[in-house]
Amino acid sequence: MAIAAHELIDLTDQDWRAHGKCSETDPDLWFAVGAREHKAAKVICRTCPVKDACLAYAMDAPVDHGIWGGLTERERRRYRRQAGVSGWRSVLASQG
Ligand code: SF4
Numbered sequence: 080m081a082i083a084a085h086e087l088i089d090l091t092d093q094d095w096r097a098h099g100k101c102s103e104t105d106p107d108l109w110f111a112v113g114a115r116e117h118k119a120a121k122v123i124c125r126t127c128p129v130k131d132a133c134l135a136y137a138m139d140a141p142v143d144h145g146i147w148g149g150l151t152e153r154e155r156r157r158y159r160r161q162a163g164v165s166g167w168r169s170v171l172a173s174q175g
Contacts, residue, residue, distance in 0.1 A: 095133065100124070101120070101127070110146075117146060121150075127149075131148065133147050134147060134148020138159065141159070
């Protein structure tokens with residue numbers, strides 16, 4: 080999951096949302112609580128052309144509910160905790 084450390088996200092620019100693969104299907108899948116639904120949503124996120132922008136938005140906002148950028152809220156919280164002062168982008172970049 081490579082996100083350039085220098086990448087700056089303009090939180091007011093949400094044009095990327097119109098290009099998300101989730102806009103082509105039932106959005107409830109991204110906010111369901113079951114593991115099966117999480118897995119199905121993440122499979123779709125994996126091939127989404129705006130995955131990095133989506134994840135950056137959810138991490139920076141921060142957004143606490145749903146799957147964004149292919150990560151559950153629990154996974155995003157874990158990356159934020161791990162990141163500390165170095166920032167979440169460096170943690171995700173180190174994951175490969
Ligand atoms: S990464 Fe996933 S949640 Fe984000 S826009 Fe794409 S399909 Fe939707």
